[in-house]
Amino acid sequence: MNIRKLEKKAGQLRLDVLDMVFNSKAGHIGGSFSGMDILVALYYYLMDVGKILRSDPDRDRFVLSKGHCAEALYAVLADQGFFTKDELRTFTHFGTRLAEHPTRDIPGIEIATGALGHGLSVGIGMALFLRADRVPAHVYVLMGDGEQAEGSVWEAAMAAAKFGLANLTAIIDRNRLQISGCTEDVMPVGNLEEKYRAFGWQALVCDGHDFSQLIPALATRVPDRPVVVIAETIKGRGSKVMENIAEWHHQIPTATEYQTIKADLEKMIQEVSP
């Protein structure tokens, strides 16, 4: 595993997201930056992207349950050749397929998402299919931590354990913020590790920006049991302008902020030793 390459890629993709958000004056940059390393770990290391590009039946499946961070996924998919990078410029424009939440017919998007609390259930359906047809592939579902307040998440948590889905990994982008403020103020999600464990899951906590922790966690498989990776992250990760500030859930950078964030990211990329 070449961690430096992954770090560099994550920095470059954040720059793509910054451009999309700044040019379109739309998007959810804070959560896109907190979850970017998770996406890079999946799309540049753990999953066989060739199979996803070919829509092979035995491809791994990724569901972006926190659909509001679509621009992060779009940047990844464009970089991986699912569609052209030029198309990123249409983000949220009239008639585009690149809406602020993933729509149905974008290459690489398994299912349109955006209303929170759906993705884990959909992922269970996919995992049940893979198991029923004895397809050796894995399902990854990325959720937000604010999303954990949706009751349907816990219906799904119960069901995944009941079905003993060893081919399902839930990931929680644990940035501790949501649109109105701290998750623990808005609706305390508490100790997610203990909660999922009590529901019958294998629960792991790791630094969501450290590939040396993230990748082994995401690669963890336990017989007859789903795995949840609680990735401790920083909302707006990559620039001091945004880090850990709730308003950056969906704030749009000013021209000055854009320059500063860009410079911060470029510095971050440069600091990754070659």
Place this chain on the structure above:
Amino acid sequence: MSKVSCRKAFSARLTELAREDQSIFVLATDSRGSVTIGGFAAEHPDRFIECGIAEQNAVAIAAGLAKSGKTVFVTGPACFLAARAFEQVKIDVAYNKTNVKVIGVSSGVSYGPLGGTHTSTHDYAGMRALPNLTVLAPSDNVQAASLTEYLVRTNGPAYMRMGRGDVEGIYRDGEQFNVGVAKEVNKGSDITIIACGETVWHALQAAGKLEKDAISARVLDMFTIKPLDEAAVRQAARETRAIITLEEHSLFGGLGEAVAHIVVTSATPVPMRIIGFPDEELLVGRSAELFAHYGLSADNVVAAAKDLLEV
């Protein structure tokens, strides 16, 4: 003709079709008994998934399964699937165009004695407003079985609602139905009665009574609520002098308003009467009692017809 409930006809046909078609999956929401799907569960245990009392989860799981090429029937009482899980139907089924068939049983006022928590007199209104979704309401067991087969053979999202009780037979075995095309169950030239689900039988009774008074009533079984057979409605407006709709649903947003939308925009609009449940909390009672009380009856249709035709 036999008197069998639509839900039993649905379950029996689906269980039978699943012997040939290995892609059929059934999801239940602690509703094995209410859907009468126990036979499928016993015969095809690998393709029966019990999701417990969690309708939202069940509908979204169905979408995930369907995304990989399965034909998925997610089943349960209509009052829960069409309300609690409405967002999942909207997004995971309709918006995502997944091959999920949402099967709501004991619909309308089938659960009338259970009170207002268990009625589903809003489901046509909600489901009709979702793009991509086909909405069906069979009127008897023969049609329910036939539509079940249609749902298996076609790819795409659908909602089918059926009542709980045994219903009077309308059709002979082997009758053919085309989804999107109304079934004319009685020919007539003076007035048209458009019904769906269990009200079709009442519409037929009304037509029989009207005939005795020399009024010729056409009866259309509009078992496809969506896409509505607009041509049949326009034809009725052209060839008959008035239209009555009859449905086990709120007056708001159901079959009546769907038909009215076509009638008022047709070249030959005619007077209409919409019969359904008023916009108020319904009394507690058995389905037949509520039908009679709220005028979902042959006598009320006859009175409305005479009023409209001024005879």
